Amino acid sequence: MKIKVACVGKVKDAFYRDAVAEYAKRLSRFCTLEIAEVADEKAPESLSAAEEAQVMEREGERLLSRILPGEFVVCLTIDGKRFSSDQFAKTLQDTFDRCASCITFVIGGSLGLSPAVIQRADLKLSVSDMTLPHGLCRVVLLEQVYRAFKINAHEPYHK
DSSP: OEEEEEEESOOOSHHHHHHHHHHHHHHTTTOEEEEEEEOOOOOOSSOOHHHHHHHHHHHHHHHHHTOOTTOEEEEEEEEEEOOOHHHHHHHHHHHHHHTOSEEEEEEOBTTBOOHHHHHHOSEEEOSOSSOOOHHHHHHHHHHHHHHHHHHHTTOOOOO
């Protein structure tokens, strides 16, 4: 089993990097984890709608280049499906059992994901109704993936 996180940009804050490293270590018991970072597009704070679309398109092309045929793609979007931890664990297990040896989670840049990336999604997932900083989103995702593996292995996990 393989989990890939394709994401725009690097985690800048050391405390988020440390948390990502911790969950990567914990996940190594259950799966192979790949973090596939792509460069974020340099852009000024105020952009026109057309400029925003160009930024998302360029970042989207980079993300799509990191997704291989046959991978089950989960795009993180605010309007995606919401799961309890138990439901998420079941969805992950069902996906591995049914059709995929690799589940790829995609986290967009500050402007979100391009329509082309969202179109490639097999599932849209929301981790929160609130907007999260990129580093925190990555930590929350990895924690929930780890929790899902623990649930599926019938192992205890702190509540």
